[in-house]
Amino acid sequence: MAWRMLALFDPVRISRRARIRIGKNFRVDGIPAILLGIASIVTAASAGRVIEKAAPILPETLRETRELLRSLRPERKELAP
Numbered sequence: 380m381a382w383r384m385l386a387l388f389d390p391v392r393i394s395r396r397a398r399i400r401i402g403k404n405f406r407v408d409g410i411p412a413i414l415l416g417i418a419s420i421v422t423a424a425s426a427g428r429v430i431e432k433a434a435p436i437l438p439e440t441l442r443e444t445r446e447l448l449r450s451l452r453p454e455r456k457e458l459a460p
Contacts, residue, residue, distance in 0.1 A: 393409065393410060397409030397410045398411075399411050
């Protein structure tokens, strides 16, 4: 049975169907599409895990970022009426 499955495996046909097109529309076909999909799932899971671990300190970080942006902005001069 393993020989039959191995006979169905044709690496030349698989490599011929694998395409990556970059241009106006990004398109991936064949094995690269599967690999890109798996990489996207792993990346999303990792990002979710990082956000989950950073959740307790997130409000403080956002507050510090807002204060940093305020300090970098030039002072507004009040116009005399």
